Amino acid sequence: MSFGAGSRDILVSVDQAIQSISTARSCVLLVGPGLSKDLGIDNALDTVVKTANAPVTNTASNVLCAISSYCGQLLSVPNSPVRDMIAELVADQHVVRVYTDDVHMSMLYPTNANTAHITDIESRTVCIHGQVARFVCNMCTAKSQLTQAALFKAMNNKHVSCGVCGTIGALATNSKSTDCKFVPDVLCAQKNERMALEMAQSDAATPIDLLLVLGATNVSESWSAISSVLSLTATQTLVVGQIERVPQALVDEKTRVV
Numbered sequence: 001m002s003f004g005a006g007s008r009d010i011l012v013s014v015d016q017a018i019q020s021i022s023t024a025r026s027c028v029l030l031v032g033p034g035l036s037k038d039l040g041i042d043n044a045l046d047t048v049v050k051t052a053n054a055p056v057t058n059t060a061s062n063v064l065c066a067i068s069s070y071c072g073q074l075l076s077v078p079n080s081p082v083r084d085m086i087a088e089l090v091a092d093q094h095v096v097r098v099y100t101d102d103v104h105m106s107m108l109y110p111t112n113a114n115t116a117h118i119t120d121i122e123s124r125t126v127c128i129h130g131q132v133a134r135f136v137c138n139m140c141t142a143k144s145q146l147t148q149a150a151l152f153k154a155m156n157n158k159h160v161s162c163g164v165c166g167t168i169g170a171l172a173t174n175s176k177s178t179d180c181k182f183v184p185d186v187l188c189a190q191k192n193e194r195m196a197l198e199m200a201q202s203d204a205a206t207p208i209d210l211l212l213v214l215g216a217t218n219v220s221e222s223w224s225a226i227s228s229v230l231s232l233t234a235t236q237t238l239v240v241g242q243i244e245r246v247p248q249a250l251v252d253e254k255t256r257v258v
Helices: 014-023 034-038 042-054 065-075 081-091 115-124 150-153 189-204 221-231 241-256
Strands: 008-013 027-031 093-099 125-127 134-137 143-145 184-187 208-214 236-239
Touching: 008 014, 014 221, 014 236, 027 134, 093 189, 093 208, 093 221, 093 241, 125 189, 150 221, 208 221
Parallel strands: 008 236, 027 093, 027 208, 093 125, 208 236
Antiparallel strands: 134 143, 134 184
């Protein structure tokens, strides 16, 4: 698979990728939908987002019921060294941006790391397709994490609360509901794809030292378009294979460093 004409596309191991990242002046992560699958995370949300994402923002789709069956599985995934790797890279200013077509990306973020790191990486992450990961307060428009606890309350007709303005009320099953004080936050695929492409064009205006590609299987046309734009000015493009080896490889790497 070629990711563009302006860079050298090299298939590397996880260990080689780690070594390259440590010496890169700037790095952009391009994450395909294969990452969470290879790490054993349930892929049920893929179908929901790709087939129902746009209609969900316009019609009465029961978003909460669609994700309730596997929400517990996603949140119970043990902390992975992949999360630590991404958080550390962002904290060290290695990663300029994270583009992802993996709707489970938020589940890979550290849950026990410094809050500033989580905020930083979230601010640098561009989702090519939407994620059902937050709910919005209709009173102050603040977004809160759609945790397993919040989902459980919603499915049992119990109220959730806004951590910003203190509003308490029901969480709707339809993102366009006007009767409830909270609604699911589902990004519109078409708008987000356009925004992601524009962001990639902006990032590509400044030469990228390293473009690191993870989980590049069954990617969308939008993902391919973004990868082409980014690779045009990337000095080097590394495509990482055997994602299932990432956790142990990172553990080994950290052991060698220590």
